[in-house]
Amino acid sequence: MAHGSYQQFCPLAMASEVLCSRWTLVLLRELIMGSSRFNDLRRGLPRMSPALLSKRLKELEAAGLVTRKAVKGEPGIFAYQLTPAGTDLKPIVEAIGVWGHRWIETEASLKNLDVDLLMWNMRRNLKPEEMPAARSIVQIIFSDLARTQRNWWFIVDPEHGTDLCSIDPGFEVDLYLSTDLRTMTEVYMGYTPLSKAQACGRLSITGSRKLEKSIASWFGRSSLAKVERMVA
Numbered sequence: 165m166a167h168g169s170y171q172q173f174c175p176l177a178m179a180s181e182v183l184c185s186r187w188t189l190v191l192l193r194e195l196i197m198g199s200s201r202f203n204d205l206r207r208g209l210p211r212m213s214p215a216l217l218s219k220r221l222k223e224l225e226a227a228g229l230v231t232r233k234a235v236k237g238e239p240g241i242f243a244y245q246l247t248p249a250g251t252d253l254k255p256i257v258e259a260i261g262v263w264g265h266r267w268i269e270t271e272a273s274l275k276n277l278d279v280d281l282l283m284w285n286m287r288r289n290l291k292p293e294e295m296p297a298a299r300s301i302v303q304i305i306f307s308d309l310a311r312t313q314r315n316w317w318f319i320v321d322p323e324h325g326t327d328l329c330s331i332d333p334g335f336e337v338d339l340y341l342s343t344d345l346r347t348m349t350e351v352y353m354g355y356t357p358l359s360k361a362q363a364c365g366r367l368s369i370t371g372s373r374k375l376e377k378s379i380a381s382w383f384g385r386s387s388l389a390k391v392e393r394m395v396a
Contacts (some may be wrong), residue, residue: 265388289384339371354389
């Protein structure tokens with residue numbers, strides 16, 4: 165898969181030929197986290213071109229890590245699933261993520277702000293079971309972004325799951341969160357506690373008192389947020 169070969173019988177070298185081409189590990193991360201359709205994979209990899217994504221999926225399929233199956237009742241739509249060999253990579257990919265969170269400096273991480281990726285990850289880490297047993301609408305407002313990227317909505321429905329919209333869905337909003345992209349990224353990654361961001365005026369929360377009071381339990385933080393960091 166990677167360009168060239170190490171020409172070594174060492175299993176590490178041979179595995180590196182499969183796994184170390186650009187975007188492969190983060191694509192595996194998306195598959196491990198449950199994304200299976202092409203468009204969902206694209207939302208988790210917003211800076212990866214569709215052509216390269218298609219190429220990497222074909223390479224993973226050829227390597228025996230991924231299978232592709234047609235989605236019943238949806239012509240032309242395919243779902244990608246990890247094979248046992250691909251699933252076996254889960255603890256390895258997760259361990260690399262833990263290492264990165266523990267040892268990559270905060271400022272280096274925050275140079276790569278991306279609102280599309282942030283909101284997609286917040287959406288899939290949000291815990292609807294900790295929210296009221298009725299539809300809830302949460303609007304995130306990024307004061308520092310252009311109009312086209314400033315407003316986002318979570319539609320949390322007990323029956324239909326959680327949707328993410330960047331166009332006003334037309335529902336009455338239950339809770340508003342107003343902040344800047346860096347602050348929200350810090351909170352999501354666990355660099356800054358949500359309560360601290362709110363206390364120092366970097367994050368404003370208004371609306372339903374019930375939702376605000378329970379926000380620490382349902383807010384979609386990174387699964388790595390609790391990992392102890394070894395650098396500032």
